[in-house]
Amino acid sequence: xxxxxxxxxxxxxxxxxxxxxxxxxxxxxxxxxxxxxxxxxxxxxxxxxxxxxxxxxxxxxxxxxxxxxxxxxxxxxxxxxxxxxxxxxxxxxxxxxxxxxxxxxxxxxxxxxxxxxxxxxxxxxxxxxxxxxxxxxxxxxxxxxxxxxxxxxxxxxxxxxxxxxxxxxxxxxxxxxxxxxxxxxxxxxxxxxxxxxxxxxxxxxxxxxxxxxxxxxxxxxxxxxxxxxxxxxxxxxxxxxxxxxxxxxxxxxxxxxxxxxxxxxxxxxxxxxxxxxxxxxxxxxxxxxxxxxxxxxxxxxxxxxxxxxxxxxxxxxxxxxxxxxxxxxxxxxxxxxxxxxxxxxxxxxxxxxxxxxxxxxxxxxxxxxxxxxxxxxxxxxxxxxxxxxxxxxxxxxxxxxxxxxxxxxxxxxxxxxxxxxxxxxxxxxxxxxxxxxxxxxxxxxxxxxxxxxxxxxxxxxxxxxxxxxxxxxxxxxxxxxxxxxxxxxxxxxxxxxxxxxxxxxxxxxxxxxxxxxxxxxxxxxxxxxxxxxxxxxxxxxxxxxxxxxxxxxxxxxxxxxxxxxxxxxxxxxxxxxxxxxxxxxxxxxxxxxxxxxxxxxxxxxxxxxxxxxxxxxxxxxxxxxxxxxxxxxxxxxxxxxxxxxxxxxxxxxxxxxxxxxxxxxxxxxxxxxxxxxxxxxxxxxxxxxxxxxxxxxxxxxxxx
Amino acid sequence: xxxxxxxxxxxxxxxxxxxxxxxxxxxxxxxxxxxxxxxxxxxxxxxxxxxxxxxxxxxxxxxxxxxxxxxxxxxxxxxxxxxxxxxxxxxxxxxxxxxxxxxxxxxxxxxxxxxxxxxxxxxxxxxxxxxxxxxxxxxxxxxxxxxxxx
Numbered sequence: 119x120x121x122x123x124x125x126x127x128x129x130x131x132x133x134x135x136x137x138x139x140x141x142x143x144x145x146x147x148x149x150x151x152x153x154x155x156x157x158x159x160x161x162x163x164x165x166x167x168x169x170x171x172x173x174x175x176x177x178x179x180x181x182x183x184x185x186x187x188x189x190x191x192x193x194x195x196x197x198x199x200x201x202x203x204x205x206x207x208x209x210x211x212x213x214x215x216x217x218x219x220x221x222x223x224x225x226x227x228x229x230x231x232x233x234x235x236x237x238x239x240x241x242x243x244x245x246x247x248x249x250x251x252x253x254x255x256x257x258x259x260x261x262x263x264x265x266x267x268x269x270x271x272x273x274x275x276x277x278x279x280x281x282x283x284x285x286x287x288x289x290x291x292x293x294x295x296x297x298x299x300x301x302x303x304x305x306x307x308x309x310x311x312x313x314x315x316x317x318x319x320x321x322x323x324x325x326x327x328x329x330x331x332x333x334x335x336x337x338x339x340x341x342x343x344x345x346x347x348x349x350x351x352x353x354x355x356x357x358x359x360x361x362x363x364x365x366x367x368x369x370x371x372x373x374x375x376x377x378x379x380x381x382x383x384x385x386x387x388x389x390x391x392x393x394x395x396x397x398x399x400x401x402x403x404x405x406x407x408x409x410x411x412x413x414x415x416x417x418x419x420x421x422x423x424x425x426x427x428x429x430x431x432x433x434x435x436x437x438x439x440x441x442x443x444x445x446x447x448x449x450x451x452x453x454x455x456x457x458x459x460x461x462x463x464x465x466x467x468x469x470x471x472x473x474x475x476x477x478x479x480x481x482x483x484x485x486x487x488x489x490x491x492x493x494x495x496x497x498x499x500x501x502x503x504x505x506x507x508x509x510x511x512x513x514x515x516x517x518x519x520x521x522x523x524x525x526x527x528x529x530x531x532x533x534x535x536x537x538x539x540x541x542x543x544x545x546x547x548x549x550x551x552x553x554x555x556x557x558x559x560x561x562x563x564x565x566x567x568x569x570x571x572x573x574x575x576x577x578x579x580x581x582x583x584x585x586x587x588x589x590x591x592x593x594x595x596x597x598x599x600x601x602x603x604x605x606x607x608x609x610x611x612x613x614x615x616x617x618x619x620x621x622x623x624x625x626x627x628x629x630x631x632x633x634x635x636x637x638x639x640x641x642x643x644x645x646x647x648x649x650x651x652x653x654x655x656x657x658x659x660x661x662x663x664x665x666x667x668x669x670x671x672x673x674x675x676x677x678x679x680x681x682x683x684x685x686x687x688x689x690x691x692x693x694x695x696x697x698x699x700x701x702x703x704x705x706x707x708x709x710x711x712x713x714x715x716x717x718x719x720x721x722x723x724x725x726x727x728x729x730x731x732x733x734x735x736x737x738x739x740x741x742x743x744x745x746x747x748x749x750x751x752x753x754x755x756x757x758x759x760x761x762x763x764x765x766x767x768x769x770x771x772x773x774x775x776x777x778x779x780x781x782x783x784x785x786x787x788x789x790x791x792x793x794x795x796x797x798x799x800x801x802x803x804x805x806x807x808x809x810x811x812x813x814x815x816x817x818x819x820x821x822x
Numbered sequence: 823x824x825x826x827x828x829x830x831x832x833x834x835x836x837x838x839x840x841x842x843x844x845x846x847x848x849x850x851x852x853x854x855x856x857x858x859x860x861x862x863x864x865x866x867x868x869x870x871x872x873x874x875x876x877x878x879x880x881x882x883x884x885x886x887x888x889x890x891x892x893x894x895x896x897x898x899x900x901x902x903x904x905x906x907x908x909x910x911x912x913x914x915x916x917x918x919x920x921x922x923x924x925x926x927x928x929x930x931x932x933x934x935x936x937x938x939x940x941x942x943x944x945x946x947x948x949x950x951x952x953x954x955x956x957x958x959x960x961x962x963x964x965x966x967x968x969x970x971x972x
Contacts, residue, residue, distance in 0.1 A: 147848065149958050159958045161843040168847070288836040293960055300834045300961045316865060316872040318837055326871040388870070695838035695960075707843055710853050753865055753872045 123577040124151070124631025126562075128536075128554025129162035129169070130698030131226055132292045135631055136163065138555060138577040145170055145555055145578055150293060153630045160291050161696050165707040169553055170581065172706060174772055175537045176550035177582035186526070187544045189770060196585065196593070203547055204597035206530040207239065210502045216240030217466045219503040219530075220489050222247070222511070227562035228587075229483075232507050234457035235591050238600045242464040243501070247514045249485040254411045254799035257479060258421035261662040261672070262429065264652030266480065267407065268443070271566055274298035276438035278402040279308040279395065283334050283424060284413075285406040288319040290693040308399075310392060312337060314690060315718060315760055316753035325392060329382040331688045331758045331803065332679030335416040337389075338423030339676060340378020343370040344390060345430050350397025352432025359647060360429060362661030362672070369673045381678065383755075400431040402438030411799060413690075418797025419674055429658050435644045442642055442650065443565035449635035452619040454563055454571065461603055469501055472798075478668055479798045487515055487790060487800060490524040503530040507587060508551070510539035513700040513764065516786030516802055519742075534590060537701065538769045550584040557586035558609035561616050564632075567639035571622065572632035573613060588612055670796050685727075686806040687719070687759040689737070691782040700764040704775035714779035716749040718760040719809060724750040727811060734812035737761075737780060739805065740787045744780030745812050759809055824885060824904030826942055827967050828858075828956065830878035834963035837862060837876045841955035841964060845880075848943060848954035855929035857881075857940045858955055878964065880940040880955075881906060881927045889919035889928060897937075898928075907941035910934070942966070 123138040127148075135151035136159065145167050150159040169175075179199030184190030194202075210218050221236035223229050225246040236244040248256070256267040263269055274280055275298040288296055303309060303322060311323035314331045329337060345351050346367050356363055375393070379386035396403045405427040411417040433439030446453045467474045470488035473481040492501045504525065510533075512518045522544065525531060533542030534549045542548050551557065559574040576586075585593075588609070595601045606612040613624040626633050642650065653659045661672045682688055696712040697703060717735055729735055731750040736743055737759070744766055754760055765779025785807055792801045837860055845857050858880035865872040883906045890898045890906065897912035898919050908919075908928070913936040919928040920937065931938040943953040947966075951957065956966040 156962070157957050158960050158962060159840065159844070160838055160960045161840040164840065164843040164847040164958060288838075291836075291838060291960065296836060296838075296961050300836070300963075304834070320871070321865065321873050322836070323871050695836070695840075706853060707846060710856075711839055711842065751865075 120146075123575050124573070124627065125555065125577055126559070126572065126574040127159070127163045127166065129166055129702060131224055133226065134159065134163060134293050135572060137631065140577050143578055151631055154632070155293055158293050158297065160293055161711065162698055162702055162705075162708060163293075165702070165705050166555060168705050168707040170555050170578070172704070174704060174774075175553070175582075176535070176542070176548050177584070179550060179583070180548040182546045186531075186546070187522075189543065191548070196583070199547060199549060200590075200593050200597055203530070203532055203549070204594060206546075207503060207598060210529055211240065214500050214502050217242060217464065217469065218500055219243065219505070220245060220469070220501055221505045221507070222486055222509050223507040224509045225483065227564070228560055231457045231560060231588060231591060234461045234603070235595065237458060237461045237463050238595065238603050239598065240464055242466050242468050243470070243489070244483060245470065245486045245489065246483040247486060247509050247511070248483060249487050249793070249798055250412050250514045250516075250800050250802065251410050252408075252412075252799075253485065254418040254794055254797035255408045255421045257797045258418050258425055259407065260480065261422060261659065261665055262425040263658055264654075270434070270440035271443045272404050272406070273438050273441050274404060275301040275305075276402065277302055277307055277404045278399040278438060279310065279404070281310045281312070281396075281403070281405045282319060283312045283338070283406065283408060283420065284314075285408055286313070286317045286319045286692055287406070288322065289317060289695045290409065291695045308395065314755040314758045317692070318695065325388070327382065327384045327388070328753075328755060329384060330679070331690060331755055332414045333382040334414070335420040335423065336373070336378050336381040336676055336678075337384075338420050338427065339370055339373035340375050340382075340389065341393060341427060342366070342423060342430070343373050343378070344375040344393040345397070345427065346370065347375075348390075348393050348397055350393055350400070351430035352400060355432035355434070356430065359434075359651070360658040360660055361655050362659055366426070366660040366673065373676065396431065401433040401436045403431040403433060404428065404439060405431070413799075413801065413803040414679065415794060415801050415804060416674065416677070417799055417801070418794045421797070422672075426660060429660075435642050435647060441567060444567060444569050444636075444640040445565055446563060446569055446571075446620070446635055448640050449569060451621070451635050454561055454616045455619050457560075457604065467498065469498060471498070476798070478665055478670060478796075485793070485798050486511065487793065490521060490790060493524040493527045496527075500527070502528055503532075504528055505532040505534065506539075506541055506545075507534045508536070510535070510541045510700060512540035512544065513767075513781075513783060516783050516789040516800065516805075518784050519787070520790045534587060536584075537704070538771055540700070540767060540769060543769045549590055550582070551587050551590065552580040552584040556580040556584065558588070558612075559586070560588060561613055567641070568634055568636050570632045570634045571617075571620070571627075573624070573627050576609070665796070674796070682757055682806045686808050688757055688803060689782060689785060689805050689807045690758050690760045690803050691763040692760065694762045697762065697764055700767060703764055703767055703778070704772040706774065709774040712762075713774070714746065715762040715765040716747050717780070717809065718749045718751055718754045720754050720756040721750050721752045723756050724748060727809065729809075729811050734814040736810050736812045737785060738808040738810070739785035742784045742787060744785060745814060746780040759807065823969075823971070824883055825969060826883075826904065826947070827969060828878065828880060828942070828953070829965045829967050830876070831963045831965065832875040832877070834961045835860070835876040835878070836961055836963075838960050840958065840960045841878070844954040844958040845940070849938065851931060851938065852933045854932045855938050857929070857938065879925075882925070883942070888922040888924070892918045892922040894918060901944070905942050905944050905947075906939075907944055908937050908939060910936055913937050
């Protein structure tokens with residue numbers, strides 16, 4: 119029997135809409151939803167078939183029977199596992215209070231379910247991975263617009279110039295966005311790329327600035343200075359919608375293009391030509407404000423400047439610029455019922471300090487890494503339980519040894535995941551979620567010029583004894599006495615419960631896999647954007663009074679990044695289009711393409727160290743070491759070495775990924791609490807490592 | 823004469839290797855054979871930007887293929903529309919075809935012990951669809967072109 123199922127890809131966090139062809143209960147074909155992506159899909163998307171076939175994933179609930187991390191598990195039934203977890207949660211609640219439990223997830227369109235569950239337990243400590251990802255960009259955006267980093271979408275296809283500061287968007291692939299970039303280039307648009315090394319995005323660039331690592335902020339300041347000097351900005355827009363321009367102009371005065379060029383190691387003429395060019399192209403100029411900017415001590419300020427450069431281009435709510443994502447309300451449709459809507463938010467203060475100790479951070483998901491401090495010190499109160507849904511803190515956050523030390527104060531660690539995460543391997547209970555082709559997920563809202571509701575249906579039944587997260591949480595909620603907050607027993611019940619206020623039913627999704635809420639794109643009147651910016655002043659704030667009031671400057675004086683001592687390098691990391699961090703390393707198909715990472719090192723330096731391309735090199739942090747092969751290239755800055763994140767996994771049941779390649783986060787020793795105080799993001803590129811030619815390179819063969 | 827060809831618009835190709843996996847997934851291939859391949863020359867600086875272009879290679883479906891006559895069982899065939907394919911029923915996995923091919927295109931499928939190669943997804947083509955690599959190409963850089971005599 120053949121059927122077509124509408125779903126959403128689960129290979130990475132982009133969640134591209136897909137169409138799945140199923141034949142006799144087997145996945146025969148996956149392609150991008152033709153109505154949205156015209157069939158396009160990346161390598162990871164097609165490799166979903168291999169994930170489904172792969173038995174190297176948790177196949178039933180597991181309760182730890184040996185020490186943490188020893189890898190001894192007792193396979194149990196769902197009833198036993200959920201009873202066990204519920205009992206532990208009740209015990210922790212009784213002894214330390216419900217607030218002692220932290221729930222974390224990956225963020226994204228379905229986090230509301232996890233948040234609702236966390237609040238229903240009675241804990242305010244809902245969090246996600248973002249302090250090791252986009253928090254700096256998010257908080258920078260809030261400080262400029264009063265809107266989060268998803269407060270704008272980028273109309274790249276219609277832009278004349280896209281500027282990416284290390285935003286390697288043709289490798290950190292979003293299929294729709296990659297097509298927008300290629301469309302822009304096909305139409306003669308310019309792409310300026312800034313990075314410490316050349317990348318898949320950079321090779322498509324029309325201009326490339328290879329900068330010294332850690333100098334993004336300097337370059338952005340120099341750009342603002344030069345834009346003001348050349349009067350290349352939109353004066354009317356700035357006049358109408360912004361505050362603090364004069365103060366900003368005064369601040370950037372010393373940071374001239376000449377200064378920035380010298381600091382970053384680029385040619386000043388190239389920088390001035392660039393500003394001249396964008397001055398003629400605005401408002402069709404987009405500065406990508408960054409995505410994963412948990413990197414340097416001043417990444418928050420670098421991102422803030424990129425947001426500001428967009429404002430100076432006047433690119434808001436105009437074709438080829440930044441657009442407000444429209445909501446169901448803009449289409450005259452009521453929004454989906456949210457899971458958290460009937461769960462009151464606990465009033466206790468958060469244990470990560472967000473909202474009271476750190477008043478300038480977004481209280482939504484807070485900052486995960488700060489819970490480690492609470493676990494270690496018991497302040498402001500003890501944290502005794504951690505439930506991670508589809509989130510692997512050991513791969514996401516730095517210094518795994520320090521994390522384990524803090525977690526040892528916890529009485530319950532639960533991993534709900536489709537695969538064995540490193541955290542899962544260390545935890546007490548693994549509740550296996552069905553992989554995305556085997557499960558339904560709640561309906562999600564996708565905002566945009568044409569907002570839509572979209573869903574993921576079950577393509578095939580689970581191969582193993584696994585369940586979708588909504589069912590796992592529902593069953594756990596029943597045991598904890600708040601099952602009535604989630605009043606549904608089947609996926610269809612859940613969808614229709616979500617859809618009730620909207621007037622749609624799940625049948626409306628059958629044709630295309632989604633419901634479009636408007637036929638024509640919606641744009642606001644650019645001349646009347648009053649009330650759209652959610653800052654204290656209601657304007658776009660070059661100088662943010664809230665931050666200033668807390669003693670945090672809107673711009674901080676630039677400090678030149680430290681030069682690594684001789685023989686040491688700044689460790690930077692990134693993505694390949696073939697892998698989604700650690701999630702796909704063990705996928706049989708993707709592993710075949712990209713089985714282990716390499717260390718990019720500058721050719722001149724490598725020659726000095728006697729390292730040839732392909733040699734094994736030891737990469738040494740403080741106490742940790744990884745050994746991988748060198749990729750010797752002239753196209754990386756001599757102060758930096760680079761590797762693809764996600765490798766060096768240590769779960770023996772993942773036979774392909776086990777010890778393949780090197781883990782950057784394990785080398786980032788001492789960085790677990792190294793946070794950008796203004797932006798809340800971790801500073802993951804503030805680590806110097808030693809590199810040497812490994813003794814593993816055989817001099818000659820001494821056996822038969 | 824050959825009716826079809828695969829064409830890569832290198833300007834749009836981003837080197838994501840999606841085509842290789844789209845192909846493998848469609849043909850249900852185990853670890854081992856990879857029927858199409860994206861490669862690139864080392865980077866070279868062009869006007870200050872280190873550049874390279876991606877190349878796509880699969881079977882060339884030669885006008886006069888060496889692999890067809892050498893096949894001892896007649897499994898390797900050329901259709902009228904030019905598609906060179908392997909009849910899996912007849913193939914004995916001797917790999918004479920790979921030896922005869924100047925580019926060693928046919929590969930062994932360890933799951934079946936038989937040879938396998940690009941056949942432009944002829945089952946899809948016969949249904950009016952495009953090959954897997956083209957249908958799902960991330961940036962729509964790959965095209966399946968029908969050649970016309972002028």
